[in-house]
Amino acid sequence: MGYLLNGIELEVDDENFLVEPVFDDAIVQIIATTEDISITEDHWLVVRYLRDQYREHGQTPNFRKMVKDFNEDHPGRDWKSYLYELFPKQPARQAARIAGLTKPYGKGGY
Numbered sequence: 001m002g003y004l005l006n007g008i009e010l011e012v013d014d015e016n017f018l019v020e021p022v023f024d025d026a027i028v029q030i031i032a033t034t035e036d037i038s039i040t041e042d043h044w045l046v047v048r049y050l051r052d053q054y055r056e057h058g059q060t061p062n063f064r065k066m067v068k069d070f071n072e073d074h075p076g077r078d079w080k081s082y083l084y085e086l087f088p089k090q091p092a093r094q095a096a097r098i099a100g101l102t103k104p105y106g107k108g109g110y
Contacts (some may be wrong), residue, residue, distance in 0.1 A: 018100055035097070
């Protein structure tokens with residue numbers, strides 16, 4: 001069973017990733033609720049980053065690249081640990097799911 005957005009059921013795969021990406025911000029809260037995550041501004045920072053990466057590259061980055069990019073763009077925080085605080089179930093995968101994106105390639109992106 002997929003996620004319901006504006007009365008339309010969206011198709012998901014066997015791991016509850018959307019089959020087609022959805023960039024409507026409402027989907028973030030819907031999926032986050034099923035993942036037991038309360039969305040904060042820092043969650044949105046990650047969601048926007050992943051959506052931008054998806055639009056630019058056609059997929060989401062792996063965890064190592066996420067950490068590198070966040071350390072460069074937002075220094076002063078241990079992003080490796082913090083991403084796990086925000087998205088405790090494999091950040092590169094769980095964050096992509098919550099962002100309304102498709103399943104990452106391989107072990108979580110490029």
